[in-house]
Amino acid sequence: MPAKIDLTGARYGRLLVTAEAERSRTGARRVLCSCDCGNETSVFVSALRGGLTQSCGCLERENRSLLGARFATHGLSRTPEYRIWKGMKARCECETNSAYKKYGALGVKVCAEWRSSFESFLSDVGPRPGDRMTLDRINPFGDYEPGNCRWATPEEQARNKRKTPGVFGIQGIYWNRHLGVFQVRSTPGQRARQLGVTKDFFEACCLRKSFEADLSQTTKPTC
Numbered sequence: 001m002p003a004k005i006d007l008t009g010a011r012y013g014r015l016l017v018t019a020e021a022e023r024s025r026t027g028a029r030r031v032l033c034s035c036d037c038g039n040e041t042s043v044f045v046s047a048l049r050g051g052l053t054q055s056c057g058c059l060e061r062e063n064r065s066l067l068g069a070r071f072a073t074h075g076l077s078r079t080p081e082y083r084i085w086k087g088m089k090a091r092c093e094c095e096t097n098s099a100y101k102k103y104g105a106l107g108v109k110v111c112a113e114w115r116s117s118f119e120s121f122l123s124d125v126g127p128r129p130g131d132r133m134t135l136d137r138i139n140p141f142g143d144y145e146p147g148n149c150r151w152a153t154p155e156e157q158a159r160n161k162r163k164t165p166g167v168f169g170i171q172g173i174y175w176n177r178h179l180g181v182f183q184v185r186s187t188p189g190q191r192a193r194q195l196g197v198t199k200d201f202f203e204a205c206c207l208r209k210s211f212e213a214d215l216s217q218t219t220k221p222t223c
Contacts, residue, residue, distance in 0.1 A: 007031055007045065013054025015043065025147060028126040046127045052076060057119075076118065080128055084135050085118050088144055107178075111145035125149055141175045172208045184208050 007017040015033040021042045023029055029045040035056035047053040076082050091099035092110050114121040124146045125135070136152035137144065172195075174183045182204035184195040196207045 004029075007048075012048040012051075014059060015041070015048065015053070015055060017048075024126055025124070044123075044126050046129070047122075050127055052079065052081075052122075052127055076122070080131075081122055082118060084128070085114075085121050088135060089115060092144065109143045111143060113146075114144060125151065172211070173204050184211070186211065 008019065010017045012033075014036040016035075017031050018034050018040075019032045021030040021032045024044070030042050031045055031048070033041050033043050033048075033056070035041060035058060037056065037058040039056040039058065041056040043053050089110055090097045091103040092108055093104055094100060095104070097104075114124070129151055132153055133151040134154065134157055135144075136150055136157045138148050138150055142148045172185050174185065175181075176183050176197075179197075181197045181199050183197050184204050184207040186193045186195060195211050196204075198204050198207070
């Protein structure tokens with residue numbers, strides 16, 4: 001692993017790096033910066049070095065003042081991150097979007113903070129670390145929100161993909177989005193009966209395994 005470069009004293013646009021900051025939820029490196037306007041801010045190192053962040057936000061406010069709210073922009077509308085943010089909202093909210101049936105139609109939502117602010121989205125997930133990386137939900141049954149999203153390779157995302165709506169991918173365990181619980185049921189082919197409900201996936205697996213063990217005992221052939 002390459003040695004971490006000390007950026008203290010380095011300047012990026014209006015920002016001067018003053019110290020290291022706490023890493024993000026996903027482990028991305030951040031630094032504390034002093035802006036020429038006098039504000040202090042925490043910024044992703046990759047955003048600084050890639051030119052995505054050049055001020056504490058004062059530059060954007062000045063642009064809005066000069067150009068007018070109608071023509072205001074954060075200057076990032078041509079970046080991959082912005083296109084991904086727009087696509088995320090479209091497949092959850094636009095019924096004419098080709099992917100809507102797999103997202104919005106199944107109840108997948110974008111949290112209010114991300115829905116209204118690209119800057120908040122970028123601050124939480126960080127810049128895309130590579131051209132092959134895509135936005136992935138850690139819990140494929142959850143919403144697009146802080147703590148449930150990461151940058152992942154196509155292979156990682158394929159392994160994390162849910163099977164069919166409502167099915168968690170393990171026989172007999174189903175996720176009920178409306179109730180927010182895992183439902184454990186008897187094996188397909190038998191008359192369906194519910195074995196239990198729980199918010200804990202591990203407990204759901206234990207319920208299912210216990211049922212399978214009992215079933216194997218009752219169906220064991222006798223001499």
